[in-house]
Ligand SMILES: CC(=O)[C@@H](O)[C@H](O)COP(=O)(O)O
């Protein structure tokens with residue numbers, strides 16, 4: 001069991017949303033199988049997107065992040081984009097401070113394409129993990145992983161630079177087993193498999209085929225000695241088969257569907273449901 005996560009709540013516990021005591025006040029120890037589960041990092045992009053509809057500070061990205069952490073999320077993820085259409089540069093230090101001051105055992109993951117501004121932000125904040133994503137400003141969301149062979153000369157020094165600053169570096173890759181060995185060659189610590197084709201697939205037979213590609217890539221990562229993350233369009237329904245098929249899956253980052261579920265259940269309860277879908281006994 002991970003240090004500091006023993007005060008996480010179980011689903012159905014009563015708590016005052018957003019209160020300092022939160023879920024943590026009356027929770028018991030988590031079962032030992034916590035270490036065998038994928039860890040949940042809550043992506044706050046969708047919350048920031050909602051806030052940005054108005055020139056007002058609510059809903060508070062930091063406040064919702066706090067609720068997610070109180071509910072036992074292992075970490076927070078942000079994916080700032082150059083146009084700041086959701087996460088703003090000013091959100092990032094606030095979230096880093098939240099974790100450092102109130103949840104020092106949790107992780108902060110910053111995702112994005114390492115342009116000069118991104119590098120400056122990441123080096124100033126020094127999150128636990130930086131996930132490099134080959135996004136273009138014209139994309140509405142992330143829709144592919146790195147072509148590592150084509151960008152080897154760019155990625156290798158970038159990874160080394162972030163590692164020299166003490167950060168764990170993950171590369172966002174397509175569900176393609178060949179990506180694992182290449183990621184290893186350029187020095188990455190982990191890969192994050194782009195699960196969009198699996199998560200967004202509505203045909204069960206096709207989805208089984210997409211899952212097989214993700215699993216093959218995850219197994220190739222394990223064989224290459226890399227840590228394994230996954231993310232994009234993961235939901236309460238498609239997460240359990242993924243976690244069951246990849247026992248070495250270290251982390252999933254989830255935002256879009258989890259935020260939708262939070263509208264129904266509240267953020268705290270949604271996090272508990274996703275932790276359960278990650279394999280935890282809540
Ligand atoms: C890399 C990845 O899959 C996520 O970070 C995703 O890009 C979230 O970004 P949006 O919330 O902007 O879609």
Ligand SMILES: NCC(=O)COP(=O)(O)O
Pocket residue numbers: 043077111192230231232233234253254255256257258
């Ligand atoms: N890295 C994936 C992520 O952070 C969230 O993706 P999504 O759940 O918003 O599709």
